[in-house]
Amino acid sequence: MVVCVCNAIRERELRDVARNGELRSAKAAYAQLGRKPKCGQCLSFARNIISDAAATA
Numbered sequence: 569m570v571v572c573v574c575n576a577i578r579e580r581e582l583r584d585v586a587r588n589g590e591l592r593s594a595k596a597a598y599a600q601l602g603r604k605p606k607c608g609q610c611l612s613f614a615r616n617i618i619s620d621a622a623a624t625a
Contacts, residue, residue: 571614572598574606582614586621594618 569579575598585597594614598605605611 571617572603572605572610574610575601575603577601577603577610577614579617582617583621586618591618592622 571577571579571582577598581601582597585591585600589597589600591597591600594611595605597614597618
């Protein structure tokens with residue numbers, strides 16, 4: 569599923585970054601992927617995905 573349309577970031581990419589790093593914020597995950605949030609509408613959903621992936625890692 570596409571999480572961020574502006575940057576074409578998929579849920580799988582966010583989960584991989586969250587599992588492989590010590591990230592706790594969406595902005596840090598986006599930076600890890602080499603991107604920046606643009607409109608910001610995806611940040612709350614991205615935070616949920618990152619916290620879920622970190623909890624299961």
